[in-house]
Amino acid sequence: MSYSGMVVDLLSGLAVSVEIFVLTLAVALPLGLVVALGRMSKSPVVSGLFRLYISVVRGTPLMLQIIFVYFAPYFMFGMPLASYPRLLATVIAFGLNYGAYFAEIYRGGILSIDPGQREAAAALGFPRTTTFMRIILPQVVKRVIPAVGNEVITLVKDTSLAFTIAVTEMFTIARQLSSSNTTMAPLVAAGVFYYVFNFAVAWAMERIEKRLSYYD
Amino acid sequence: MRNILIAAAALAVLAGCSQRSTFTDGRFVVGFDADFPPYGFKEGSEYKGFDLDLARAVCAAKGWEFVANPINWDAKDMELNSGAIDCIWNGFTIQGREKAYTWSSPYVDNSQVVLVKAGSPIKTLADLAGKIVGVQTDTPVMKALSKGGDHEKLGATFAKLIVEPNYNQAVNELAAGAVDAVAMDVGVAKRKMSDLPGKFELLGEIVMTETYGIGFKLGNEELRDQVEAELRKLFADGTAAKIAEQYGIEKSALILK
Numbered sequence: 357m358s359y360s361g362m363v364v365d366l367l368s369g370l371a372v373s374v375e376i377f378v379l380t381l382a383v384a385l386p387l388g389l390v391v392a393l394g395r396m397s398k399s400p401v402v403s404g405l406f407r408l409y410i411s412v413v414r415g416t417p418l419m420l421q422i423i424f425v426y427f428a429p430y431f432m433f434g435m436p437l438a439s440y441p442r443l444l445a446t447v448i449a450f451g452l453n454y455g456a457y458f459a460e461i462y463r464g465g466i467l468s469i470d471p472g473q474r475e476a477a478a479a480l481g482f483p484r485t486t487t488f489m490r491i492i493l494p495q496v497v498k499r500v501i502p503a504v505g506n507e508v509i510t511l512v513k514d515t516s517l518a519f520t521i522a523v524t525e526m527f528t529i530a531r532q533l534s535s536s537n538t539t540m541a542p543l544v545a546a547g548v549f550y551y552v553f554n555f556a557v558a559w560a561m562e563r564i565e566k567r568l569s570y571y572d
Numbered sequence: 573m574r575n576i577l578i579a580a581a582a583l584a585v586l587a588g589c590s591q592r593s594t595f596t597d598g599r600f601v602v603g604f605d606a607d608f609p610p611y612g613f614k615e616g617s618e619y620k621g622f623d624l625d626l627a628r629a630v631c632a633a634k635g636w637e638f639v640a641n642p643i644n645w646d647a648k649d650m651e652l653n654s655g656a657i658d659c660i661w662n663g664f665t666i667q668g669r670e671k672a673y674t675w676s677s678p679y680v681d682n683s684q685v686v687l688v689k690a691g692s693p694i695k696t697l698a699d700l701a702g703k704i705v706g707v708q709t710d711t712p713v714m715k716a717l718s719k720g721g722d723h724e725k726l727g728a729t730f731a732k733l734i735v736e737p738n739y740n741q742a743v744n745e746l747a748a749g750a751v752d753a754v755a756m757d758v759g760v761a762k763r764k765m766s767d768l769p770g771k772f773e774l775l776g777e778i779v780m781t782e783t784y785g786i787g788f789k790l791g792n793e794e795l796r797d798q799v800e801a802e803l804r805k806l807f808a809d810g811t812a813a814k815i816a817e818q819y820g821i822e823k824s825a826l827i828l829k
Contacts, residue, residue: 361616368617423647430654437656438597522643522651524606529614532606532642535740536613538767 362533362542369526370549373515376446376525380511383451385504388458395463406459413456418449419520425449426521446518454511461503465496498568505561512554526550599637602627603657606642607738610763610819611663611784614642622680622819623661629811630802645710645738652789659799660787663757667782668712674792676800678783679807679828680821684713685758686775687765689746694753697777701729703752706742709735712782713755723779739764747771755779759821766820783827804828 394406413421426445429435469492477487516527524532530546604612604624612621619640631638643651649672651657663682666675686705688694694703707714714735717727727733734751736742742754743764754761758778765772786803788796806812807828816826 365614365617423650427650427654430656431650437654438599520644520647522641522647522656524642528606528642531738531740532614535607535738536609536615538740538743538764540744 359541362545365529365533366526366542366545366549369524369529369546370553372443372518372523373512373525373527373553375443376450376515376518376523377512379443379447380450380454381508383447384454384458387451387455388462391455391459392462392466395459396466410456410459413453418453418514419517421453422446422449422517422520425452442518442521442523445521446523450511450514450518454507457507458504461500461507462496464503465500466492468499469495498565501561501565501568505558505565508561509554509557512557513550598635599639600627600631600634600659601639601641601657602659602661603641603643603648603651604660604662605645605738607645607740608663608760610759610821612640612642612661622815622821623663625815625818626803626806626812627661629806629815630799633802633805634798652787655789658788658795663759663784664787665712665757665782666785667780668715669787672790673787674790674796675788676786676796676803677828678785679803679812679826680759680784681781681825681827682784683758683781684716684755684779685761686777686779687743687746687754687756687761687772688752688775689749690771690773692752692773694775696775697726697779698729700726700753702731704732704734704750705730706734706736706745706751706754708739708742708756709737711756713757713779716780717755726779743772759825763820 391406391409394402395410397403397406422445425448426437426440426442429440430437473491474487477491478484482491515525518525519528526546526549530542533542534540602624604619604621606612606614606619608621610621611623612619619642624640627640628638630636641657643657648660652660652673660673663680665682666678686694686697686700694700705717707717714733715721716723717730717733718724719727721727734742734745736745739754739756739760742751742756745751746754747768753775758774761772761774765774786796786799788799803812807826812826812828813823816823
């Protein structure tokens with residue numbers, strides 16, 4: 357096996373991993389906010405529904421959720437899967453899963469803001485949406501960055517679970533190369549790629565944190 | 573949960589436009605385990621192997637588009653029954669699964685052998701008593717050696733039967749000494765021995781004989797018959813033997829007449 361060939365193959369797998377990673381964040385980061393607000397809703401029905409969603413997502417393995425999202429349309433509704441891209445199912449499953457975790461992180465951030473600020477804003481006549489968007493949310497973003505960073509880094513490594521429904525991301529390709537060439541080298545190389553990927557993510561998170569610390 | 577249902581409903585709407593029973597669109601999707609050389613594996617940027625090359629030749633003859641779809645072996649039944657793949661064509665053992673699929677005729681004879689380290693004191697099946705033996709998950713040999721299987725007596729003599737996710741890992745563990753022997757397909761075992769010369773040897777005795785077939789969704793005789801007719805031509809005109817030679821599979825193993 358040529359090493360350059362192996363690296364090219366792994367990079368093609370890395371492209372799929374990055375795709376899952378980016379699309380999942382695009383779904384989960386905003387979804388988390390919706391879920392956090394829903395969970396904090398004053399209506400017991402709305403908050404109960406979101407509470408149930410978070411509870412189910414956190415209480416079952418991501419691997420099972422991926423299988424469910426991909427196969428449920430066929431086994432529950434008879435919908436043929438030929439026109440249902442595996443990557444789409446992967447992103448839905450990852451998005452729903454990470455959205456629940458982000459929601460709890462955001463909720464913690466929102467609850468950590470002194471209620472006195474909200475009262476002061478109300479006394480000054482700010483509408484509730486403005487209070488949330490202009491006063492509460494910017495502070496929440498700053499506070500949740502480290503916890504969100506943790507999840508984001510976990511996500512990089514979790515992309516390898518996509519093979520549950522046969523999405524050939526980097527780890528799968530590494531394992532296949534390892535099988536067909538009877539060598540551990542592709543697995544070691546994949547490990548290095550994951551580390552570099554996460555190193556870049558950690559660096560980016562640090563940059564964002566620094567940029568947001570405009571009062572320090 | 574609610575979000576999942578909404579997503580599923582949205583997908584049902586999206587997918588409604590292009591329904592497909594079994595490949596009316598001319599794409600023949602072959603499901604296989606890419607951790608399974610020489611029958612299906614990755615080389616360079618493409619998937620190849622004895623079974624995949626046969627499948628490719630069948631598609632060329634029928635004018636179908638060939639799609640090699642590596643799957644998660646544990647999810648193979650869901651993949652097949654949901655129509656995500658059209659068949660499982662991957663050194664797929666018939667014995668023990670006769671009633672679970674609509675099968676082609678057996679085309680490869682594949683004995684189950686025991687691989688040990690070169691120079692190992694294990695020489696016969698009886699020597700496996702008190703040893704740790706590895707098998708791949710959900711394979712007929714695993715079922716045969718487990719409780720209630722055809723060879724449960726032999727299995728009961730082992731210190732432990734370790735179920736590995738794939739053969740590559742089993743062989744790595746054998747090399748590392750984590751297991752004393754691996755019960756596996758002779759084709760894969762010989763390939764490992766030629767990849768790593770001098771490291772492993774086979775026991776003279778075999779555990780059991782088994783044969784490979786192509787597995788289709790239960791009741792899909794129509795597709796099975798079309799594929800089998802082409803497969804018979806490939807065996808009759810010597811194409812299959814040529815492909816077998818290319819992957820180091822012995823001619824004597826080819827049993828479709």
